[in-house]
Amino acid sequence: MxxxxxxxxxxxxxxxxxxxxxxxxxxxxxxxxxxxxxxxxxxxxxxxxxxxxxxxxxxxxxxxxxxxxxxxxxxxxxxxxxxxxxxxxxxxxxxxxxxxxxxxxxxxxxxxxxxxxxxxxxxxxxxxxxxxxxxxxxxxxxxxxxxxxxxxxGLIGGPGDPSGRSTYWPLRFAAGRGPVLVPSDTGDQRYVQIVDVRDLAAFILEAGLAGRSGPVNAVGAEMPLGDVLASAASAAGYDGATVPYPLAAMADDGVAPWAGPRSLPLVLPAGEEYAGFARRSDQRAVRWGLVRRPLAATFADIVGHEAALDDGAPRAGLTAAEERELLAKRG
Ligand SMILES: NC(=O)c1ccc[n+]([C@@H]2O[C@H](COP(=O)([O-])OP(=O)(O)OC[C@H]3O[C@@H](n4cnc5c(N)ncnc54)[C@H](OP(=O)(O)O)[C@@H]3O)[C@@H](O)[C@H]2O)c1
CATH class of the missing domain: 3.40.50.720 (NAD(P)-binding Rossmann-like Domain)
Incomplete structure (x- = not known):
């Protein structure tokens, strides 16, 4: 002990x-x-x-x-x-x-x-x-x-995420109200690296008690944004319609990237300066014992723990009214 x-x-x-x-x-x-x-x-x-x-x-x-x-x-x-x-x-x-x-x-x-x-x-x-x-x-x-x-x-995710970044997509797919507006980043691929809060905590305790020293990137496995969204939909059992949202329209529509209100959570801004964001090397962390559950398992737990608490006001992302407004614009 x-x-x-x-x-x-x-x-x-x-x-x-x-x-x-x-x-x-x-x-x-x-x-x-x-x-x-x-x-x-x-x-x-x-x-x-x-x-x-x-x-x-x-x-x-x-x-x-x-x-x-x-x-x-x-x-x-x-x-x-x-x-x-x-x-x-x-x-x-x-x-x-x-x-x-x-x-x-x-x-x-x-x-x-x-x-x-x-x-x-x-x-x-x-x-x-x-x-x-x-x-x-x-x-x-x-x-x-x-x-x-x-x-x-890197980005920490999982049930209870106070920023709402990792919970928005699985909870949106689980909400079962109408077609889902999904980012379409064809030709300008973006990535996501989510480390589950429970896997991060286990790593901190184990590596800390083992006396490891020096810096270590404790990041999730790198995944293309499209795969992350597919995983969120699958964890929520969603087989309804999706409407692709061209990311080039974000600025005109007043939609923010990444986090916060009226945003598309997990979507990085365009530009070369973000080309390595969410693509950090995880080699040292894995060598030092970071064990990561599949993102699908994190998303399934988010749906299991939080869908019942969903009051329609996400901690990040689009409200139902904002999503309807953007869907209406896309016909
Ligand atoms: N979320 C992410 O994706 C992400 C990514 C990279 C790194 N991180 C890092 O991961 C960690 C997250 O930690 P966390 O979730 O436990 O949240 P946190 O908000 O960083 O926790 C801060 C803690 O410090 C305490 N605190 C703040 N001011 C204090 C004061 N004046 N006196 C005494 N205590 C004080 C707070 O407790 P009280 O307010 O009750 O005092 C709270 O327990 C942070 O180090 C964050 O920087 C987060």
Whole structure:
């Protein structure tokens, strides 16, 4: 049994990690405010605001077999390693593939150039997420040297996805209302790389406890967008009509790529700068033990767990009214 500290744990990945570690017989402590969600049942909860000077007082002076850090704020990353690193055997920083300076080259590995780091005293904004994660990586490495595993996930998917990016298509096909507007990217192929949140959590725990160190792209298997949509339809048992939507019409129709409201989730913007996005090398992760379920299984679980909760207002994508409007335009 290992003693594991999760800096976070009240959100999606952190909660999944905590529950898996508990199921594996480990002793789990989660440190967070409890503002984003509930602390996982069975874990020891330490309520703390990491903006406060004494944030780590409730867990200081204890030895940890593994610390898993989820933050995006360099100031939090720095304060945590300063307070806790000497008593931590292994340390995982959950980073992101957003740290890379370019997404133009398919197959790029962990040695790819990074964005400039956001300083720990610079203000954070979501536009600086990649730079902030680089800052967190640097500060952690500066303190622990090689004794840190930098897990860089690509898009995380699965039941409960708070961004709605991985759930939109299977739930849309499962909704069973009229023909489905589907992206048609003929001639300009786009890709998707979704890692299931449960497979990612298992990898973080296993590789972290094994003392792996250095950066690793924890990404899903690369799949063409068309295959992903077919897989979503099949998981939902959909055999109704689809209407192809030419992606060149998105800008005129005010439809956003990738995520958010009035969007086509998982559809990357056109352009050479995205040619390697969702096509990152997964070789090191697979060598280090990342086991990925088929995307069809992730989609089937999304349909099984979430279709009943679908209230017609997707967390990302098109509402029923927006889809009707676009379908009407296409005759
Ligand atoms: N979703 C994706 O596709 C994707 C892709 C690549 C990488 N990632 C990374 O994967 C991880 C996802 O983690 P997650 O799902 O657990 O969500 P998250 O939103 O990144 O979790 C942040 C955690 O930090 C805690 N926190 C925030 N501010 C705090 C403060 N001032 N004091 C104490 N605690 C604070 C939050 O808890 P409270 O608010 O309750 O305090 C929450 O538990 C993140 O590291 C993210 O950057 C995500």
């Amino acid at each position: 290992a003693k594991i500290l999760i800096l976070g744990g009240t959100q999606w990945l952190g909660g999944t990690l905590a529950r898996q570690a508990l199921d594996g017989g480990h002793a789990v402590t989660c440190l967070a405010r409890g503002a984003s969600g509930a602390f996982p049942e069975g874990a020891r909860s330490v309520v703390a605001d990491r903006d406060a000077a004494d944030a780590y007082a409730g867990v200081a002076g204890e030895r940890w077999d593994l610390v898993v850090e989820l933050t995006r704020f360099p100031a939090h990353a720095r304060a945590a390693v300063e307070a806790l690193s000497p008593a931590a055997e292994h340390w995982v920083f959950v980073s992101s593939c957003s740290v890379y300076a370019s997404h133009a080259r398919p197959g790029a590995a962990e040695s790819d150039l990074l964005l400039p780091a956001l300083e720990s005293d610079a203000p954070y904004s979501d536009e600086k997420y990649g730079e902030a994660k680089v800052g967190c990586e640097w500060l952690t490495v500066a303190s622990r040297g090689n004794a840190v595993l930098l897990v860089r996930p």
